[in-house]
């Protein structure tokens with residue numbers, strides 16, 4: 001085959017049938033769970049003013065290296081960026097519309113980060129997520145965590161771990177930052193060059209380094225959980241005991257930091273053990289009590305999570321679960337009389353809510369049966385000269401052992417429904 005002139009840009013993919021159907025089914029499962037828990041969907045723009053995303057942290061990789069930013073054609077031009085995540089845009093929307101809190105929303109859609117692509121890491125990837133704005137109560141944290149946890153369970157995933165930490169509140173931060181800064185300064189000779197630069201700007205970000213050379217220093221660093229203020233410690237205690245009460249197994253992960261700077265108090269990640277370490281984060285989130293205010297809105301506590309759809313599907317493959325929905329087409333019409341019968345039969349079946357397809361081009365019975373087989377349809381409805389003369393159609397079971405039967409053409413819909421009770 002000749003090389004095509006163009007391919008999908010690096011880090012992006014075409015998601016073809018039937019994989020696309022499986023993704024939609026996964027999003028549907030998430031949407032249903034979120035809506036059962038009182039979340040409503042928000043569809044927000046795929047690009048925003050770059051300033052919105054700067055709030056993710058001026059020193060984070062997402063802002064410094066991974067932003068797809070551009071100027072529009074306005075006069076003066078506006079500096080915009082494709083969204084690398086949705087939390088900041090949702091907080092911008094909250095500040096703009098001032099809905100009645102608590103505002104519980106869910107979302108789904110593509111995000112864009114200029115990352116080095118590898119298995120499970122793309123430049124365009126899809127997240128599903130929820131955010132709760134205007135709730136300070138630790139019960140909200142428990143509710144949100146339980147929603148994420150039960151979503152993985154509902155897909156059939158059994159090897160997902162919940163890692164939990166608290167980053168403390170503004171009252172806890174200064175003492176910790178001082179202790180951490182002093183420790184890292186003292187050990188800076190043992191850090192990688194990149195982390196020494198990061199240390200100058202934000203000591204907390206050093207803890208997010210995945211570089212081998214930094215790990216021994218990180219292993220002995222002071223822990224945030226030892227510096228929590230009374231309020232932050234109590235909040236965290238209630239969250240943990242709530243999870244215990246619901247029987248959700250979590251692991252305390254005192255070195256967990258997130259890749260974005262807006263977090264306060266509870267933070268968490270979902271790790272899929274069926275995936276290799278570098279891509280095993282299938283979701284993450286936490287509280288961000290200052291973000292709405294930072295974007296010009298009223299002081300508003302917030303929390304939520306985003307789950308990576310692409311990686312979750314990889315984890316499903318690795319665990320052999322969530323195969324996706326069966327083909328929607330139940331009947332493949334094989335018409336060897338020129339195609340006119342196929343047209344009216346498909347029409348009738350579809351109007352009755354039964355998936356039906358056919359082939360084009362007046363091909364032989366054998367060729368059409370091959371296409372029928374490839375389509376995944378359960379039944380073939382075969383119409384030849386004989387059948388036309390008798391006003392009948394032959395229904396053949398392509399997958400099971402129900403054999404075949406000739407039925408009156410005007411009974412097609414009813415016969416198909418009886419032949420295979422229930423959907424596919």
Ligand code: HAM
Pocket residue numbers: 084085086087113115120121122123124125126127129130131259260281282283284285286287288303304305306307308309310311
């Ligand atoms: P995040 O940890 O940056 O958090 O992303 C959440 C999830 O998106 C990751 O756990 C991963 O599954 C997926 N993901 C991230 N980058 C990529 C990539 N390049 N390719 C494939 N999948 C990826 C956030 O985005 C926060 N907005 C989460 C949040 C919501 N916090 C509070 N509310």
